Amino acid sequence: MSNTPFARKVIVAILYHHDSIFTEPFGYHPECFLNDPRFANDKREALQPFHVGSRSCLGRNLAYIEMRLILARLIWNFDMKIAHDSLDWYSRQKMYLLWEKGPLNVFLTPVVRK
Numbered sequence: 001m002s003n004t005p006f007a008r009k010v011i012v013a014i015l016y017h018h019d020s021i022f023t024e025p026f027g028y029h030p031e032c033f034l035n036d037p038r039f040a041n042d043k044r045e046a047l048q049p050f051h052v053g054s055r056s057c058l059g060r061n062l063a064y065i066e067m068r069l070i071l072a073r074l075i076w077n078f079d080m081k082i083a084h085d086s087l088d089w090y091s092r093q094k095m096y097l098l099w100e101k102g103p104l105n106v107f108l109t110p111v112v113r114k
């Protein structure tokens with residue numbers, strides 16, 4: 001069970017929301033990646049958005065190139081200002097998990113009644 005895709009997602013969700021791993025784990029604090037002393041004790045290596053190991057993301061390098069390109073073009077071409085109705089966007093997020101059920105094999109033996 002501990003290495004099923006479902007179990008990996010649950011473990012990751014718990015890790016990311018544990019205050020022994022991240023200071024203020026339910027807040028949005030991009031500054032924690034910018035040497036802000038408040039987040040000095042964060043265990044940033046725990047953040048693995050592409051997962052690790054043999055089933056980790058095959059598209060990781062492509063994803064990084066795409067994200068850099070899209071972000072660079074957005075910042076170069078537009079001035080951005082968040083809309084008022086989206087100020088609490090983060091706190092209104094919902095997270096769903098999938099439950100992958102394995103096969104349930106059953107033998108059916110006809111009942112012989114006399």
Ligand code: HEM
Binds near residue numbers: 005062063
């Ligand atoms: C920000 C972008 C992306 C993130 C955060 C991401 C994240 C992930 C994660 C967490 C997994 C593992 C899921 C698990 O353990 O069950 C995964 C698997 C995978 N990803 Fe991505 N991914 C991204 C983009 C991409 C792109 C652009 C591609 C391909 C063009 C891609 C292809 C794959 C494939 C093929 C797998 C399955 C690997 C396997 O099962 O062996 N991903 N991804």
